[in-house]
Amino acid sequence: MKQRLVLLACLALGFSASPALAFKNIAGCDIVAFAAPSSPVPIAAERWQAYRNQAETILAAAPGADATLTEWRAVANELIEAQERLLAADKTSEAYQDYLAGDRCRVLSKLDSGAVETLLDEVAQSTPEQAATALRRITEAARTQIDRIERSARFRSGQDKTLFAAHYYCFVAGVIVALLPPERQQKITLESFGNAVGCKEAGRKE
Amino acid sequence: MNRRQFLMSSACTCLATATAKVDALFAQEAPATAPKLYRCGTPPPTPAAKIQANRVITALRSYRVNFRGKTVIPIRFHIIHQGTQGYLPDRQLKAQVALLNRTYAPASIEFKIADVNLHENQSWFTHEPGSDAEIEMKTTLGTDTAGSLNMYTAEPGGGLLGYATFPWWYADTPQLDGVVIHHASLPDASRAQPWPYDLGMTAVHEVGHWAGLYHTFQGGCDAPGDDVVDTAYEQNAATGCPLRQPSACPGETRFDPVENYMDYSDDACMKQFTPLQYQRIKDMVGYYRYQLSPQTSRSALLAQIRKSIE
Numbered sequence: 356m357k358q359r360l361v362l363l364a365c366l367a368l369g370f371s372a373s374p375a376l377a378f379k380n381i382a383g384c385d386i387v388a389f390a391a392p393s394s395p396v397p398i399a400a401e402r403w404q405a406y407r408n409q410a411e412t413i414l415a416a417a418p419g420a421d422a423t424l425t426e427w428r429a430v431a432n433e434l435i436e437a438q439e440r441l442l443a444a445d446k447t448s449e450a451y452q453d454y455l456a457g458d459r460c461r462v463l464s465k466l467d468s469g470a471v472e473t474l475l476d477e478v479a480q481s482t483p484e485q486a487a488t489a490l491r492r493i494t495e496a497a498r499t500q501i502d503r504i505e506r507s508a509r510f511r512s513g514q515d516k517t518l519f520a521a522h523y524y525c526f527v528a529g530v531i532v533a534l535l536p537p538e539r540q541q542k543i544t545l546e547s548f549g550n551a552v553g554c555k556e557a558g559r560k561e
Numbered sequence: 562m563n564r565r566q567f568l569m570s571s572a573c574t575c576l577a578t579a580t581a582k583v584d585a586l587f588a589q590e591a592p593a594t595a596p597k598l599y600r601c602g603t604p605p606p607t608p609a610a611k612i613q614a615n616r617v618i619t620a621l622r623s624y625r626v627n628f629r630g631k632t633v634i635p636i637r638f639h640i641i642h643q644g645t646q647g648y649l650p651d652r653q654l655k656a657q658v659a660l661l662n663r664t665y666a667p668a669s670i671e672f673k674i675a676d677v678n679l680h681e682n683q684s685w686f687t688h689e690p691g692s693d694a695e696i697e698m699k700t701t702l703g704t705d706t707a708g709s710l711n712m713y714t715a716e717p718g719g720g721l722l723g724y725a726t727f728p729w730w731y732a733d734t735p736q737l738d739g740v741v742i743h744h745a746s747l748p749d750a751s752r753a754q755p756w757p758y759d760l761g762m763t764a765v766h767e768v769g770h771w772a773g774l775y776h777t778f779q780g781g782c783d784a785p786g787d788d789v790v791d792t793a794y795e796q797n798a799a800t801g802c803p804l805r806q807p808s809a810c811p812g813e814t815r816f817d818p819v820e821n822y823m824d825y826s827d828d829a830c831m832k833q834f835t836p837l838q839y840q841r842i843k844d845m846v847g848y849y850r851y852q853l854s855p856q857t858s859r860s861a862l863l864a865q866i867r868k869s870i871e
Contacts (some may be wrong), residue, residue: 378691404664424697500691506779507770508690509763509825513798515720516825522719 377428378497379522380435381559382442383529384462385454387548389442390532390540395454397446400513401536409437410533411482417489419430427496431526438529455561460554463524464517465548471531474547478534490534497527518557524549588808613870614729614773615788617848618841628669628847632854635675635709639702640744642679643686647716647744651677656748660761660813660841661768665832667787668772668842675709678702689783690724690741693795700736707731707852710771711739712764714747722746725770728849740767746828769823773845774838776825777818782810791837792818798825 373531389396390403413433418426445451454460471494479487501523510516532540545551636658642648654677661672680702688694703711717724723742731738745756746763766859775787777797786794793808793815803826805816819825834842848866851857 425693428691428693440845502692504630504724505756507727507767509618509722509766511720511758512800513825519721 377431378500383525386529387532392541392558396450405438406441407533413487414486461551462521462557464552465550466524474531481536482534494527497523514558534537566717628843631669634669637676637709637711639713640679641685641715642780643683655749657761664765668839689718706738713741714744724836725767727774728845757827762828762831765822772842777821777823791835802830803825846871
């Protein structure tokens with residue numbers, strides 16, 4: 356109970372202090388890429404485990420079915436912080452910078468609903484029900500959010516639109532991969548989630 | 562099933578249930594002396610929302626409803642700025658409204674400036690849609706969203722020129738209703754360096770969404786596309802100022818609608834709405850934004866249609 360209260364307090368703090376661009380983290384695609392055995396930026400198993408534990412804890416404490424979009428954004432902010440913690444130690448490394456500048460760097464330009472559903476089903480088999488359910492809901496919330504924007508916004512170019520959407524899709528992919536079993540994580544690629552394009556093609560600069 | 566078949570199929574299904582009530586209701590609602598204005602009539606535009614909008618249109622047609630009168634829409638401008646950045650003089654606002662009036666005249670819609678307010682706020686100035694800053698800005702500033710168009714000017718990030726709320730979102734999130742446009746997108750003949758988006762077409766485009774239109778490339782080549790029959794299926798958004806060329810969609814014999822206000826072409830190349838886009842605007846504004854017209858809000862026929870749909 357105490358742990359839950361502390362987490363909720365952290366969520367509230369994160370919500371009020373965050374830049375509040377929840378559901379957006381293009382580095383989530385890097386997390387998927389770095390889970391592969393041939394990762395350009397190797398991440399130690401303990402850090403993966405810590406990321407998984409954090410994601411699971413955050414999702415297990417997430418509000419229920421009647422939660423508002425604002426509440427889900429608060430949860431998403433916490434998940435993004437966990438993603439940033441996973442990558443923080445390598446963010447400025449040469450390997451990471453080379454990856455970002457090279458052709459191996461890719462981002463999602465589209466999520467495949469069927470593929471995402473299949474992966475969520477896989478997560479449900481190895482994750483506590485509450486966390487798996489929350490993962491479904493936050494995935495849906497993120498997709499809803501970007502769907503709303505894509506349908507109603509004017510971008511300067513198709514590339515800007517692709518990049519904008521990639522932030523959302525990559526966030527989702529980065530969370531889902533966290534909760535897959537380690538052996539499964541290693542077989543996942545961005546294409547397991549949908550269509551991917553090169554970072555340069557998408558205009559990624561960070 | 563292509564878009565035409567999809568729409569016909571929806572229409573036939575709805576007609577079967579609605580036709581029986583039509584004559585009596587319409588006679589009751591439209592006596593010979595009545596005014597010409599016979600108005601009847603968030604979740605995101607998920608497939609369910611799109612079907613709902615289609616049902617509205619089908620019901621309006623089956624009840625033989627046509628919105629013939631003029632709708633005057635007051636615009637409440639909220640000029641969000643950061644120092645001198647984003648500040649807009651009156652002449653630009655007037656030029657923008659004049660452009661809106663020219664483009665929306667065939668839908669019998671007239672805009673007029675009701676309010677202009679300046680607000681200096683850094684996080685609102687650079688906010689993105691869906692952010693806390695958007696919600697804070699709109700819940701703080703939004704005024705009479707049922708009876709007017711709240712238009713925010715700011716500098717949204719992420720390559721955005723503007724974004725809007727659809728009319729069918731209004732019931733769930735009335736406080737978020739309105740249009741946000743980039744401050745540099747308003748018409749400005751005095752700009753030292755021309756920008757491809759500074760002729761005011763972003764507001765035209767976003768008000769199109771606010772009035773119920775989708776992008777012409779919505780859904781790519783898949784039915785029902787943008788739900789408007791007289792715009793061609795378009796695989797991808799246009800960029801720059803492309804030449805008209807045949808659609809790349811299989812079975813589509815028409816040209817890509819690159820000159821349509823609801824595409825992504827540069828401002829100088831945006832030139833038109835189609836007749837059925839204008840029709841959809843009238844229908845969507847009349848049905849969902851009925852409080853813009855007091856006559857509509859009192860319409861018994863509107864209430865009847867709403868009851869049959871919802």
